[in-house]
Amino acid sequence: MEEINTYTRWPKPEWWDYSKVKQDCAKWHPKYFVLNKGDRLDRTAQLKPMMYMRGIQQTFIDLARTPKSLSVFATTSSTIFVNYNPKVFEAGASEMDMFMMGDEYGRPARSLVGPAMWKRYFAERVQEILRYCPQIQIEGDVPHLWGCLRPHTPDD
DSSP states (O other), X not given: OHHHHHOOOOOOGGGSOOXXXXXXXXXXXXXXXXXXXXXXXXXXXXXXXXXXXXXXXXXXXXXXXXXXXXXXXXXXXXXXXXXXHHHHHHXXXXXXXXXXXXXXXXXXXXXXXXXXXXXXXXXXXXXXXXXXXXXXXXEEEEEEEESOOGGGSOOO
């Protein structure tokens, strides 16, 4: 955990150049559906960056043995995206149709994150990340949250 807290090279939203986002999206929109999802380490996620940095097996060992480290890591990565995404949306939202997160919480038919862990470490942050979408009239969705999360979320 100390290593996570003392790491000094976490990405900062100011590092990206947002000046061409709208222009790039407008090349395809409205003729085509424009989905903002990012790729790899700039795809909005909480668990996925940890998997890239620690490896999938070690991440799930961390989940079981030291969930506090997961909390610190997930908070750090979600804070980055809470500040990064509005800049992307403001730069090109009028030319975007949907925003998509990407994370790996399990397999399509089976969750690797139990309901208690989902609620404690992930659910609130997912809502915080999606909170900005309605303000700019972009559809926010989480279709890439692999893992059967239905038992963890309320029916609505």
